[in-house]
Amino acid sequence: MHKKYRYSFPRVCFWVVLLNIVGTGLFLAVLFYVKQPYQAVNLRVFSVPRYLIRVAVSTAFQVLLYYIALNWYYRLLARSVSWKKYFLPTLALMAITLIYYFLYDLTTKKEEFKFSIDISMKIFSYGLSSVFQIFIPLVIAAVTRQLDEKKWQAQNQKVLEQRTFQLEKEKMQADYLFLKAQINPHFLHNTLNFLYSRSLPYSSELSEGILTLSEIMRYSLDKTEDTDGKVMLSKEIEHVHHVLKIQQLRFGNSLQVIFTIRGDPADHRIPPFVLITLVENAFKHGDLLSADNPVRMELDISAEGHLHFFCSNRKKTGPKELSTGIGLDNTRKRLELAYGENYSLYIKDQRELFTVDLIITL
Secondary structure, three states: OOOOOOOOHHHHHHHHHHHHHHHHHHHHHHHHHOOOOOOOEOOOOOOHHHHHHHHHHHHHHHHHHHHHHHHHHHHHHHHOOOHHHHHHHHHHHHHHHHHHHHHHHHOOOHHHEOOOOOHHHHHHHHHHHHHHHHHHHHHHHHHHHHHHHHHHHHHHHHHHHHHHHHHHHHHHHHHHHHHHHHHHHHHHHHHHHHHHHHHOOOOHHHHHHHHHHHHHHHHHHOOOOOOOOOEEHHHHHHHHHHHHHHHHHHOOOOOOEEEEEEOOOOOOEEOOOHHHHHHHHHHHHEOOOOOOOOEEEEEEEOOOOEEEEEEEEEEOOOOOOOOOOHHHHHHHHHHHHHHOOOEEEEEEEOOOEEEEEEEEEO
């Protein structure tokens, strides 16, 4: 995590001003109330107001210097750059500090001091002071960066632990729901087989419907998916036929549905319940009784391994079932996970017509 301005200007200003106020107060107290054998300041000509103005100017310079230096060094530390990247910023800050010291010296009245310093000593003294002034923000930035790193690591660890706990909780819930879902379909599947055997002497249509429903339940419970989560395309097509058959039995074989298959589905695999989701969407929202506008479903499997499924249905009039679109969205996500860019799903929702066009490179 990188922050462009880790140290705000008001915060830097507050601490620099506070430290200068404390330092100035201590200096004046020692100057006037503590007798020193070698007093460097001439109290007869020393002007407190002029000294305070110079302190204010010095404080303003330090505020700007520390604000720039702290944030500059912090950004370099955050980027983990090599030591060479610190050379030019440090050199620039030291040059600015030296220039300030010499300008500050020119405005100082010499009669206030009892001794003078030659130019070589000034260069040495001011150079040492500038190094000290740059060293302080560098140390502060380094310490702050270490503390921030520990804080962010602790926060990330906490977030990771929370996510891990949530995932474990969701996994336990999913395992429970899966177990619960398995009990009921198995029970229903066995019950359907029992009803089928009992209904054979009474009604061939009823027994056929029960047997078809039993096959639908069998496919739903089938665990023959491969490592990629796919099943035989022939099984998926068979499941579509069973669903169509049970729907026809429900409506007395009056549904106008045309399902055409071209090509050989053998040796091809597909994620389960992809085609049936598109088919059920047509059954849910389509006009299934119009002979002039039947539901058309076409499945083409080319020898090169391309699957093309097309479904077109006329929308039914009157009250419509509430749809959330979750089924189609979920199908799109599953296709994306399974095929990436090797598929396309086009859905065209017109005023009277609804079409679905699916192309997959198997």
